[in-house]
Amino acid sequence: MSLSSFSKYFCVAERTVIMIRRIRSRVSLLLLWAVIFTVLSGCSLGRGGTDTTTAGTKPDGTVTSAAGPKTPDDSTAAPDVPSTGDTVSPVTSAPEPEHISFSTTEGVVLVGRIEKDDCFYFVPDQVLDIECTELLIDTVLKFSNITRLDMFDTDIDGIDKTPYIGKQVTVGGILRTIRGNFEKPYLHAYFIENGNTAGKSHAEPDITPPVTEPETKYDPSVPLPSKMMPRTENGHYVYNPYRLTGPATEALESLGNGFADVYIEVVDAVLGYKNFVACDDDYAMMLPTVLNYEFPLYGVTFECEYSGNGGVSLKYLVSRIEQEKLAAELFECINGYLKSAKPGQSEQMKAEIVYHALCTAVSYDKVAAETRKNIEPYYAYVKKTGICVTFAAAYSQLLTQVGIENTEASGSVGDEGHAWNLVTINGEKYFCDPTFELDWKNGSAFVYFGQTLSDRVSNGIVPESCSVGKYMITSVADAGVSEHALQIISIQ
DSSP states (O other): OOOOSOOSSOOSOBEEEEOOOOOSSEEOOOBTBTTBOOOOOOOOOOOOOOOOSSSEEOTTSOEEOOOOOOOTTOTTOOOOOOOTTOOOOOOOOOOOOOEEEEEESSEEEEEEEEEESSSEEEEESSEEEEEEEEGGGTEEEEEEEEOOEEBOOHHHHOOOOGGGBTSEEEEEEEEEEETTEEEEEEEEEEEEEESOSSSSOEEOTTOOOOOBOOOOOOOTTSOOOGGGSOEEETTEEEOOTTOOSOSSOHHHHHHOTTHHHHHHHHHHHHHTTOSEEEOOHHHHHHHHHHHHHHOTTBTTTEEEEEOSSSEEEEEESSOHHHHHHHHHHHHHHHHHHHTTOOTTSOHHHHHHHHHHHHHTTOEEOHHHHHHOOSOSHHHHHTTSEEOHHHHHHHHHHHHHHTTOOEEEEEEEETTEEEEEEEEEETTEEEEEOHHHHTTSGGGTSOTTEEEOHHHHHHTTBOGGGOEEOSSSEEEGGGTTBOSSOOOOOOOO
16 A cells, blocks of 8 residues: 655654654654554555476476477477486575574665565565664564565655666665554665665664655645634633644645545544545545544544545444443543643643643553553543653643644653653743653652753753654754743642
8 A cells, every 4th residue: 555645754653653743854754653653554465476487496386397499390299208217407496585684773774676566665685584673662673584665655755766666776764663553664765776785784773864845735824624723611621633733733734724624524434433534545545644643542442544445444443332432531531631721821831731730640551661552642541541652642632732832752761762742832842741750759840841952861862863743754953942941830
């Protein structure tokens, strides 16, 4: 299947990786972490082989013999039978391809060829056995006997792969798992070179993405549908499932204003337990990622996938009655986090209120960190547990509900991956870290709220590892983070 034109360089994450999924000099996770990272189904594996006319072994394992030139009368001739004492040389199959094993924090240089069926994919010259550190979940993923790696579409990695189909190439880039599917890696290309310029496939820890300026399709002068506006009851905010990260929405910047109506239709379909929504392919391919970041029922009661038939298919993980029950419980829990936030408050006050509500309610789930299960933001709301990607996603959604522009950030603390938030308050951008806050008086203070990059470095964050964004990823240097920490307003 084609992968979406959505994240102009899918991040560390799909979040989940999970994460990581905005810019001046932008590269398209997520990814993202992308994010980003809810699960794209992969392309079909393998390509059919073709028969040969020379001696050897066919793809099905049968042995063929080479046919000599025919004479005018040999069409009915019986096959040669070896006479007594004659020997027949054994036919041997081709040698097993070489195995190469290496560990990487996602960066790789691979030698092989590019092919295409449902999507572009890469066939390495050697069989790959890879240990890949997924930073945002701080877990080493093992992939064995890799003979094919699906690749992203040009709209994501910015590289036209058509001229390279069937050719020997060297590809540099990163391996990504997406939308919480840690069973299958994708190859996100940063560059492609003709021929073998690297000798053999290997890890490349210092590989860097190309710098590009993606096209912005969003027209902010066009008002969003009224259904997407923040909701209030009795003077305070209440949950609106149609909200997108905003107000300068990342999704719409990538997809255009028309995506707003499609997203509303999909949310309506989920709440109505429908199985299919028709829409343009560009939207359909991106919807699983958007739902993963924006709609907290995703991955808990339903999943979404590009149908390849002019829309998206919705697959439910629970019965309709159970989904309605879980949705009602979820929305009530989110409202509990929002109950002290009111429209008349300043942006900073609202951001502090929902931060405080989240950090004082949740606890870190070490089992989830090990198993990579139950890490969706749903669990922060309902079960009051999670890991860094859970809390970063939940805080982002809460900020969105109260009209605060925000996105997510990721990086590493030493050798461990981490996720947190970038929040825009009064036009200035600051880092906020709900997970770190949990270790400070049980989340009752604001030690990690309104931080600068220097503050993050003092917290142990490795600046070179940082990226910012859900769908459109940028380096932290290009994110415009304030150089002055935010003065906290006491709300305790």
